[in-house]
Amino acid sequence: MRSMFLVAVAAIGLSATAANAQDTTSSNGTSFRGxxxxxxxGGDRFQSQGVHNDxxxxxxxxxFDGQIGERIVxxxxxxxxxxxxxxENCSGVNGGTVxxxxxxEYGAAVRAGVLATPQLLIFAKGGYVNNEQRKRLDTPTGGYYDHFNTSGYQVGGGVEYSLTGEQTRMPVYANVxxxxxxxxxxxxRQRVMAGVGLRFK
Known part of the structure; x- marks a missing residue:
């Protein structure tokens, strides 16, 4: 649901405002904050009706990321x-096709990780997702059509690497x-993704 996505963005903004009132300087030289x-x-696999499509x-x-101590993000x-x-997945059923x-997909999640080095973060995340879907059945005698939204949960993890140093005004990073x-x-749904981004400290 788009409203949940907007709530997540608003929460991130409030977190950032609160964090800006604190000293964000870290002695370990990392840029994983802000x-x-x-x-x-990347690759997308949608699974339904016992089949999948890639x-x-x-x-x-x-x-928004903040630090707890020297290693927790x-x-x-x-x-x-x-x-x-x-x-889309299609399969035969009762003389027709479904x-x-x-x-x-819109998502809102919490992410937590450990700094293996000041430049390398290993993270896991979990949260809420909402997906717009359509289901259609076609048979020789008729069928039906349903367009709806369904919600659920997401879990995942990966690694992230800082490509520029802490002193850079807008640090660049990449992740998988x-x-x-x-x-x-x-x-x-399963996703294997690569990402590239900017941080604003």
Whole structure:
């Protein structure tokens, strides 16, 4: 649901405002803190009706990270994802065809990680997702069409590497991650993504 995505973005903004009132200087030289904007691309697998379809996908993430001590990084993020030209599974049933199509996914998650080095973060995340879907049944005698939104949860993890130092005004970073989304209508999505982004400290 788009409103949940907007709530996540607002929460990130409030967190950033609160953090700006504190001293964000860290003695370990890391740049993993502040507001971040990220572009994502990768593989999308939509699973439904016992079958799956793989496509190229893309999206974006906005988030905020803060530090606890010298090695723990924790924050919140809002995300958007879609498969190129959407993703659809079709299979035969009762002399006809049933097709299940997935459109945009919006997510809100909490992310936590450990700094293996000042430049390398290993992280896990979990949260809420909402996906717009369509289900269509075509038979020789008729059929039905249903367009709806379904919600669920997401879990995932990955690694992130800072490409520029702490003293850079807008540090650049890159990451790779895997994310699994389970929707309430017994469908699911898997993503393997690469991302590149900017931080605003």
């Amino acid at each position: 507001i971040r904007l990220e572009a994502n691309v 496509k190229f996908g893309y999206g974006g993430t906005v988030g 924790i924050g919140a993020e809002g995300s958007y994802w879609r498969a190129n030209d959407w993703n 097709c299940h199509k997935s459109f945009e 991650q895997y994310v699994y989304s389970q929707y309430n209508d017994n469908t699911s």
